Amino acid sequence: MQRRSFIRNSSLGTIGFLSQPSFPFLEDSLLGHNNKRYRLDTKWSKADVATNPVNDCHEMVQDSKGRIVLLTNEVKNNVIIYDKAGKLLTTWGHEYPGAHGLTLFNENGTDVLFICDNSRHQVIKTTIDGRVLLVLDYPKETGQYTKATEYVPTETAIAPNGDIYVADGYGKDFIIQYDSKGRYINHFGGKGPEAKHLSNAHGICVDQRDPLHPCLIVTSRQQNAFKRYTLNGVYIDTIPLPGAWVCRPVIKGDYLYAAVLQSNTLQGKQSGFVTILDKNFKVVSNLGGSQPQYVDHKLEEMYQTAKYFQYPHDVCVDDEENLYVAQWNSGKVYPYKLSPVI
Amino acid sequence: MRTLFNIFIALVSCQICLGQKSVQLAPALLKYSSVFFKDAAKVEMKFAQEGANIYYTLDGQLPTEKSTIYKKPIRINKNLTTLQVMTSGPSFLPSEIISTTFIKDGLPIQSEQHSAPNEKYKGNGPNTLFDNEGGLLNMKSPTWIGYQQDTIEILVELKSAKKVQSVLIDFLQDYKNWVFLPQLIRVDYLNADTKQFESFVESSFELNKSIVAPECRPIMLTAGNKMVTNQLKIKLYGIKNLPDWLPGKRRHGWIFLDEIKVY
Numbered sequence: 001m002q003r004r005s006f007i008r009n010s011s012l013g014t015i016g017f018l019s020q021p022s023f024p025f026l027e028d029s030l031l032g033h034n035n036k037r038y039r040l041d042t043k044w045s046k047a048d049v050a051t052n053p054v055n056d057c058h059e060m061v062q063d064s065k066g067r068i069v070l071l072t073n074e075v076k077n078n079v080i081i082y083d084k085a086g087k088l089l090t091t092w093g094h095e096y097p098g099a100h101g102l103t104l105f106n107e108n109g110t111d112v113l114f115i116c117d118n119s120r121h122q123v124i125k126t127t128i129d130g131r132v133l134l135v136l137d138y139p140k141e142t143g144q145y146t147k148a149t150e151y152v153p154t155e156t157a158i159a160p161n162g163d164i165y166v167a168d169g170y171g172k173d174f175i176i177q178y179d180s181k182g183r184y185i186n187h188f189g190g191k192g193p194e195a196k197h198l199s200n201a202h203g204i205c206v207d208q209r210d211p212l213h214p215c216l217i218v219t220s221r222q223q224n225a226f227k228r229y230t231l232n233g234v235y236i237d238t239i240p241l242p243g244a245w246v247c248r249p250v251i252k253g254d255y256l257y258a259a260v261l262q263s264n265t266l267q268g269k270q271s272g273f274v275t276i277l278d279k280n281f282k283v284v285s286n287l288g289g290s291q292p293q294y295v296d297h298k299l300e301e302m303y304q305t306a307k308y309f310q311y312p313h314d315v316c317v318d319d320e321e322n323l324y325v326a327q328w329n330s331g332k333v334y335p336y337k338l339s340p341v342i
Numbered sequence: 343m344r345t346l347f348n349i350f351i352a353l354v355s356c357q358i359c360l361g362q363k364s365v366q367l368a369p370a371l372l373k374y375s376s377v378f379f380k381d382a383a384k385v386e387m388k389f390a391q392e393g394a395n396i397y398y399t400l401d402g403q404l405p406t407e408k409s410t411i412y413k414k415p416i417r418i419n420k421n422l423t424t425l426q427v428m429t430s431g432p433s434f435l436p437s438e439i440i441s442t443t444f445i446k447d448g449l450p451i452q453s454e455q456h457s458a459p460n461e462k463y464k465g466n467g468p469n470t471l472f473d474n475e476g477g478l479l480n481m482k483s484p485t486w487i488g489y490q491q492d493t494i495e496i497l498v499e500l501k502s503a504k505k506v507q508s509v510l511i512d513f514l515q516d517y518k519n520w521v522f523l524p525q526l527i528r529v530d531y532l533n534a535d536t537k538q539f540e541s542f543v544e545s546s547f548e549l550n551k552s553i554v555a556p557e558c559r560p561i562m563l564t565a566g567n568k569m570v571t572n573q574l575k576i577k578l579y580g581i582k583n584l585p586d587w588l589p590g591k592r593r594h595g596w597i598f599l600d601e602i603k604v605y
Contacts, residue, residue, distance in 0.1 A: 003376070004375055008442070307367070
């Protein structure tokens with residue numbers, strides 16, 4: 001009888017082979033595959049750690065002025081706003097100890113932000129400079145929650161009509177849909193064995209690349225997959241990403257970008273990378289990860305190959321196609337910038 | 343060891359003075375059905391990084407760039423072969439070394455009875471300890487049987503009486519999850535003439551402070567003389583007093599085992 005083979009974790013040995021003559025440095029490296037290759041700048045942020053420290057760098061977005069907005073759970077400055085060259089322009093926010101999800105929405109010409117706070121068990125809508133506009137408490141309207149602590153929102157996505165979708169990624173894995181005023185409409189997903197269910201619904205975005213069929217893409221991180229749903233929550237299909245603990249999907253142009261927190265085979269060992277999918281959901285490039293390979297149209301296990309990143313948590317793509325990578329639990333490092341190499 | 347440490351310091355200093363860091367490769371992926379095999383184990387290795395190679399050894403030597411380059415799946419048929427693997431490429435620091443020991447089946451086992459394990463780690467049916475499955479670092483894998491008690495007794499019955507010299511037990515060692523080797527392993531054999539269990543072999547273990555990563559620890563106990571028997575009684579004694587340098591305060595450590603072989 002032929003026994004099935006599985007990818008196995010092995011014992012990690014000690015550090016070895018340090019007597020090699022010379023090695024190129026981080027900044028000389030070219031990351032990625034195919035038409036998505038980048039040069040890495042780990043010193044993009046010019047912030048002074050003494051005055052503007054970060055803790056976990058969770059998510060980043062670019063506002064309509066072209067500025068890069070970072071969300072960290074460091075309450076000295078929950079939001080740090082940079083220019084694209086990494087110069088710190090301004091900061092705000094001291095009241096978001098569990099700052100996790102950051103989504104920007106252009107509301108009738110005005111930028112607004114949605115912050116998911118894991119510790120406060122709330123979603124907070126603010127102006128771009130931090131004035132609170134709306135607070136969404138735990139969704140008892142769903143009938144699924146009896147107390148706030150069961151609800152640990154990780155991400156929001158805003159539909160073109162202003163509907164707010166909240167992913168309860170560290171709570172009960174429901175996606176809760178509200179109208180633009182914060183009135184409950186619907187909920188779907190949740191934990192369970194069926195394809196429509198989610199396991200660690202860590203991220204969500206609205207995919208409008210096919211204008212006739214906009215849909216939601218939701219992360220099911222422990223399943224190493226994205227799942228697609230209609231805007232009213234009907235499950236469409238699953239996009240398996242074997243080996244990859246994907247964080248939120250980020251769409252820019254034809255491509256979908258996602259930080260991969262860690263490789264499934266090396267959990268808890270700083271084994272993250274960044275993955276990029278084309279509009280047909282085919283992985284075209286992994287930054288710091290294995291070259292994507294399809295066998296019989298099936299994606300092979302993906303994994304970190306070079307330790308550029310520790311635990312990447314989000315990717316922001318700016319108007320010039322540069323990437324910014326925010327990292328969780330990675331020695332309180334500021335975000336890295338990656339510039340495309342054509 | 344001291345020299346290696348000095349080289350490490352020198353390299354780190356060099357990086358600090360330049361204010362730059364080199365990039366290390368990650369380990370390769372290993373694919374196989376189990377570390378336990380009947381005739382041979384097939385191992386596939388993967389590392390999809392341009393320009394990089396997988397280097398491996400099977401002879402106990404640490405792999406270097408002079409070691410064998412992996413080209414196609416390998417077959418391992420020698421008992422207790424340790425596969426050691428690293429990746430290396432022209433633009434990177436070589437990876438850490440990963441290692442896995444493969445274990446060949448022993449004398450046929452008819453049945454086995456063991457003390458009641460912890461409810462959460464009951465194993466995978468009555469053949470768990472001789473089904474050639476396991477060797478996984480995940481303590482939640484049903485291939486493991488887990489105990490949180492001081493004394494564990496296991497009775498192994500062979501298919502027929504054979505000359506026996508050694509017993510191998512595969513343990514999990516994972517200090518972070520409070521999983522340790524037993525302090526003492528004692529094996530008795532059934533003497534067919536006296537119908538009594540008599541002392542066969544025993545071995546004791548001490549905690550090694552320098553071990554940090556979880557690993558599978560196949561422990562081979564070899565007796566001075568071969569004995570003809572069809573039954574072995576194995577007793578595992580857990581560590582009674584855990585040292586202060588271990589984090590946390592709990593009453594008992596855990597013992598996890600997934601396979602027993604008799605040779």
